[in-house]
Amino acid sequence: MDAFFVEVERLRRPELAGKAVVVGGAGPRGVVAAASYEARRHGVHSAMPAGQARRLCPHAVFLPPDHAAYREASKEVFEVIGSFTAHVEPLSVDEAFLDIGGLRLHYPSPAAAGEELRSRLREQTRLPASVGIATTKFVAKLASEAAKPDGLLVVPAGAELEFLHPLPVRALWGVGEATHARLEELGVATVGDVAALPRSLLERRLGSAVGGHLHDLAGGIDEREVEAGEGAKSISTEHTYGEDLVDDAAVEREVLRHAHHLAQRLRDAGTAARTVTLKVRFSDFSTVTRSETLGNAVDTAHDLYEIGRRLLARARPPRRPVRLLGLGGTGLEPSGEPRQLDLDPRPWEDLEGALDRIRGRFGSDAVGPARLSRPPREPDAGSEAPRPE
DNA sequence: TCTGGGGTCCTAGGACCC
DNA sequence: TCTGGGGTCCTAGGACCC
Numbered sequence: 356m357d358a359f360f361v362e363v364e365r366l367r368r369p370e371l372a373g374k375a376v377v378v379g380g381a382g383p384r385g386v387v388a389a390a391s392y393e394a395r396r397h398g399v400h401s402a403m404p405a406g407q408a409r410r411l412c413p414h415a416v417f418l419p420p421d422h423a424a425y426r427e428a429s430k431e432v433f434e435v436i437g438s439f440t441a442h443v444e445p446l447s448v449d450e451a452f453l454d455i456g457g458l459r460l461h462y463p464s465p466a467a468a469g470e471e472l473r474s475r476l477r478e479q480t481r482l483p484a485s486v487g488i489a490t491t492k493f494v495a496k497l498a499s500e501a502a503k504p505d506g507l508l509v510v511p512a513g514a515e516l517e518f519l520h521p522l523p524v525r526a527l528w529g530v531g532e533a534t535h536a537r538l539e540e541l542g543v544a545t546v547g548d549v550a551a552l553p554r555s556l557l558e559r560r561l562g563s564a565v566g567g568h569l570h571d572l573a574g575g576i577d578e579r580e581v582e583a584g585e586g587a588k589s590i591s592t593e594h595t596y597g598e599d600l601v602d603d604a605a606v607e608r609e610v611l612r613h614a615h616h617l618a619q620r621l622r623d624a625g626t627a628a629r630t631v632t633l634k635v636r637f638s639d640f641s642t643v644t645r646s647e648t649l650g651n652a653v654d655t656a657h658d659l660y661e662i663g664r665r666l667l668a669r670a671r672p673p674r675r676p677v678r679l680l681g682l683g684g685t686g687l688e689p690s691g692e693p694r695q696l697d698l699d700p701r702p703w704e705d706l707e708g709a710l711d712r713i714r715g716r717f718g719s720d721a722v723g724p725a726r727l728s729r730p731p732r733e734p735d736a737g738s739e740a741p742r743p744e
Numbered sequence: 745t746c747t748g749g750g751g752t753c754c755t756a757g758g759a760c761c762c
Numbered sequence: 763t764c765t766g767g768g769g770t771c772c773t774a775g776g777a778c779c780c
Contacts (some may be wrong), residue, residue, distance in 0.1 A: 359780090379748075379778095382748090384747075384748075385745085385748065386748050386749095387748090388748075388749085388759070389780095394754085394772085399780075402748080402780095403745080403747090404745050404747050405745090405747095406745055407746085407747095408745090410745080419748095422749090445780080446779085447750095447751085447779075449780075450780070466760085473755095476761090476780095477767095488768060499753090528778090529777090529778065529779085530778085531777060531778045532778090533776085533778085534778085562754075562755075564754060564755085565754080565777085568769045587750095587751080588751085588752070588753095588759075589751070590751090591749085591750065591751075592749085592750085593748085593749060593750080594748090594749085595747095595748060595749085630772085631778080632773095640747070642775085643773075643774080643775090644773085644774060645774085646772085647772095648771085648772060648773085653775085662754055681749085683750095683751095
């Protein structure tokens, strides 16, 4: 999808059509989540700090992100795609690979199939989409980038290298800032330059996995199939605070908040985590993670908070200012999985089950721990009375 | 300019087991 | 006396993507 967040915003605010629009960059530490093509012309791009975007494009309309709306729109997009073919591999909220080999008999050409998909998306979601078509996933992905905005590009079989080799190496899927810098040291500028390098040299400089993979891609080799995938491998939540947290009690309270949020998301997904990871970013932007793997997978805020506090003690010395806190679960197991018997009673499981039902009926903000029930009070002379959980 | 939030995959070292 | 070989799992960090 093209400038997805921006286009979803334009659906409910048509007056934004044709204007420079930036989603994100609202808070004191915001970054750009999406920029309209009008804003991109001024140099604004996603992941750019808000201040820089405002200077480059002061007349742009800045909007706070509404992820719930984007998830809704994404659902509609995937319904349309799913009606087109069953062979779909979602790549993100607004992107997917489709294996259209099976549609041969239904369309006169691959391009005709692509145009049909684009017009169905346009009609049913009122959102612009671009389509790239090729014999491999990776070339198709680059073709869709080249087709934007609101276009279609077919790279016919046999023409892959002709398409790939003039592209800047940064366009390769998997070449980010760090890899780009190392490739520049090797005098590499284009994808063709990568293909011309000896594979062994790339593997030595970039590691065998990355180096070998890039060499394959630059040579047009990509054997990966379109696969549906089996759901998420990790679920996590994190937050960057407008001002650093210093007070130890405040930091612990935020761990509790994350524990409740993560527990809710795990249970919503019908899953429990065997490994819990706490992430802490300090004021100097240095970031540490601490993780713990349990015998039993967990999906309650009670357990996540207990583990989170242990991890926090290992990750952060008292009083050290915290910029970001995050909590995540990996090693996900279906929550119905039989678990080792616990001799102690676990009353909070019933309690949190009840919370789920209340939130299901009255909304996610309907009920929660008392300690989180008011905005974090400024520490008034250290009179922070312990509140019940 | 001062760096979001949600993910995936890879690497490397160490513990542990037979 | 001073150190094998193969394997799995865990932990921490980093690169990358949208």
